[in-house]
Amino acid sequence: MQYLVSVIDHRTNSGTPEEAIAIDAFNDRLRAGGHWVFAAGLADPSTATVIDGRGDEPVFTDGPFIESKEHMAGLWIIEAPDLDVALSLMADGSKACNRRLEVRPLLGPED
Amino acid sequence: MVASLAKRFGDLDLAEESAAEAFATAVERWPADGVPPNPGAWLTTTANRKAIDRIRREHKRVDKHREALMLTDHDPPAPVGVIDDDRLRLIFTCCHPALAMEARVALTLRLVGGLTVPQIAEGFLVQERTMAQRITRAKGKIAAAGIPYRVPSARDLPDRITGVLAVLFLVFNEGYLATGPDTDPVRADLTAEAIRLTRLIRELLPGDGEVTGLLALMLLTEARRPARVSATGELVPLAEQDRRLWDAALIEEGHRLVRERLDSGAAPGRYQLLAAINAVHTDAWDARDTDWSQVVALYDQLQRVDASPIVALNRAIAVGEVEGPDAALTAVDRLRDPLDGYHAFHATRAELLRRLGRREEARTGYERAIELAGNTAERAHLTRRRDGLGSSGRE
CATH class of the missing domain: 1.25.40.10 (Tetratricopeptide repeat domain)
Incomplete structure (x- = not known):
């Protein structure tokens, strides 16, 4: 199964050099274990643009689609056989990036 | 049976419904045809067939290959040890930390305890529909999020057992000190179910001190139930209880379990210490004989593990x-x-x-x-x- 792991934060660009080193080491472990699919940090929510292309002309709106105190500051997509493996891996991921994480399954081909 | 079906088909709803159908068929047929020589195996085989029928009905267009695999899986009926393993897996799944506490309680009572949805709803004073939704939602999460049917790894086991025991203790306490304005002050069905499930877990994990401790704690608490509420519906404090009403057999069993833990020499956890405190209380057939300094010493120890x-x-x-x-x-x-x-x-x-x-x-x-x-x-x-x-x- 694949899981989306969101990094929860209330600040942006708040990562420290120590955290970056820890995250790199953690990512190496994900790759070595065959769990790595993708990872990235995200720019500030204020840089987001909402698109609605359902009408005749696409409508573009400034800003994130949800205003909230906390936001998604980065993400992983990982491969894991079940939730226990995903949780146990990402408990270390949370330690590495020093943030809370949300783990959510991606819909598989048979869903 | 639900546990082994769930493991085989990876689907709790399917497992539950097939097991129920198998029992219904038995009720229909056994009176006429006679009880088969091995009723357990008969039920398992029937439930397996019902499950496969269901899969066929519900996935008519499903890949023929997958279906064929399912049909050729001629597992012999599982021996007792394997069924126990399946049950243990099911308990750990129901008490998974990724589920909300109330969902864990409901799932455990439903799938491990075999209580009906109306019974559980009544036990926790919620509407039947609310309880049904809670259970459905939890099952949905187990399937969609990939919560496994597995006994946790040795590294995670102590934490996960603690989680299972917390669920059982909560069920027991809700029965023992029921909340709500118009309910019986003690709900014996819940305390009995919590004890039954804790006994089951002790059979599955006999070496775990905290499992034994929790069972002893429940037995020593349950033993005092007959003296705990007066004829006029008032709570009677420990010091004023008529101790002749206490259940001597439960006390005897509880004391034996506490002694077993003391003899092990292992450092006691929270439930073992609470059980030991209750053992001191139930050791005194007159409240004045209570060894209070022993109680204080045990609380000192308890404070070190539970602040x-x-x-x-x-x-x-x-x-x-x-x-x-x-x-x-x-x-x-x-x-x-x-x-x-x-x-x-x-x-x-x-x-x-x-x-x-x-x-x-x-x-x-x-x-x-x-x-x-x-x-x-x-x-x-x-x-x-x-x-x-x-x-x-x-x-």
Whole structure:
């Protein structure tokens, strides 16, 4: 199964050099274990643009689609056989990036 | 049976429904055809067939290959050990930390305990529909999020067992000190079910000290149930209970389990210490014979593994019996911040103030405790205590 792991934060660009080193080491472990699919940090929510292309002309709106105190500051997509493996891996991921994480399954081909 | 079906087909709903269908078929056929030589195996085989029928019906267009695989899986009926393993897996799945606590409780009672949805809804005073939705949602999450049917790895096992025991303790306590304005003060169905499930887990994990400890704690608590509520529906405090009403067989079994843990020489955890405290209480057939200094010593030990203010409050009560109400009140007053919203804090304080002759302060304490108490029998007891203050003379 694949899981989306969101990094929860209330600040942006708040990562420290120590955290970056820890995250790199953690990512190496994900790759070595065959769990790595993708990872990235995200720019500030204020840089987001909402698109609605359902009408005749696409409508573009400034800003994130949800205003909230906390936001998604980065993400992983990982491969894991079940939730226990995903949780146990990402408990270390949370330690590495020093943030809370949300783990959510991606819909598989048979869903 | 639900456990082994769930493992085989990876689908809780399917497992439950097929098992139910197999039982229904048995009820229909056995009276006419006679009970088969091996009823358990008959049921398992029938349930397996029903499950496969269901899969066929529900996935008519499913890949033929997948179906063929399912059909050629001629597992012989599982021996007892494997069924136990399946049950253990199911318990760990139902008590998974990724599920909300109330969902864990509901799933465990439904799938491991075999209670019906209306029974569980009644046990926790929620609407049947709400309970059904809660269970459906939890099952949905298990399937969609990939919560595995597996006994956790050795590294995670202690934490996960703690989680399972927390669920069972919660079920027991809800039965023992039922909340709600119009309910029976004690719901024996819930306490009995919690004990039954804890016994089952002890059979599956006989070497785990905390499992044994929790079972002993439940037995020693349950043993006092007949003396705990008076004929007029009031809670009777430990010191005033008619100890002849206690269940001697349960006490004997509880004491045996506590001794078994003491003999092991392993450092006791929270439940083992609570069981030991209850063993000291149930050792005294007259309240005056209680070895309170032993109780205080056990609470000291408990505070080292569980620093909660509730433990500190109970310790203070024991201190009151050894050193007198003054010392206890000093200790209790230090707990006001964390426990101001807890009825037992105010009840304990009021009791100590009453013993010290500070009647007006005691009255305020009882009133606050009555306001906060959720259990009908407890409220009746506190009300009598408060009214007792008045009749014994206000200067």
